[in-house]
Amino acid sequence: MAELQMSDAAAKLKKIDFCMLHTNNEAGVFSVRPMSNNGDVEYDGDSYFFSYVDTQKVSDIERNTRVGLTFTAPPSLLGKPGIFLAIAGTASLTRDKSQFETHWVKELERWFPEGIDTAGIVLIKVSATEIQYWDGEDNGRIPLAKL
Template sequence: MSQKTLSELSKLIKDIDYAMMCTYSEGGAIASRPMSNNRNVEYNGDAYFFTTEDNQTVADIDRNTATTLNYVTAKSSDKPSLFIAIEGTSELIRDKETLKEYWTPDVEKWFPEGIDTPDLLLIKVSAQRLTYWDDQNNHQEITL
């Protein structure tokens, strides 16, 4: 069984643009939605997602910061299928300088006004535990 380092897993995640972000809704049910990380994944396990204040995700995080990210890739001729679940906590970042730091042109399709989009903010998900599986019978958990 092949074990991967946090750095190796972060590089794999960086190549998967969309995650299913799961938070707790007002009634306590799990709410999931696709989010693009625009490849903003640091080697320490932090992931960043742009949204606006009026998004239900923001209200969920204001109530409960517990967040899960799920990443999946399909098998290709040179790579196995890959499944990564990240359990962590979310932080809402409204500082314009930080928004500029993580802004990428790809985000403009959702926020055409760019960094000046009203009520734009950044969700930072800090991983506490990563679980990894692939179709070659590799499985691993990393606690941060």
């Protein structure tokens, strides 16, 4: 099979809502939690997640911007394993409401009841530095042309 490209990863990620966000806690140990991309997956190497600023993940990112994301797609109806994507990247935090608007979906009001005006909200951006994959048959790295 040919090596996956960024457009292939984007098509796969469009179908996966949740991932695991890996940060480094104050002891230097991975701290992992589920995050939803809320369908915001016009993937170009950047992923976006909303959070409250007073969380451990935000404290971890403020201390060390190196993070990881792991995505898993379920098996196909024919039994072939789904794809596994491991993304290493750099996280940044923004409180810019224009960026909130760009990445906001109505379903987020479940966690952020005042929308983009919710007190203490922050947007986490993860910019990929490396993407690895395994699809049950092939594995490899996806070239990151923009980096």
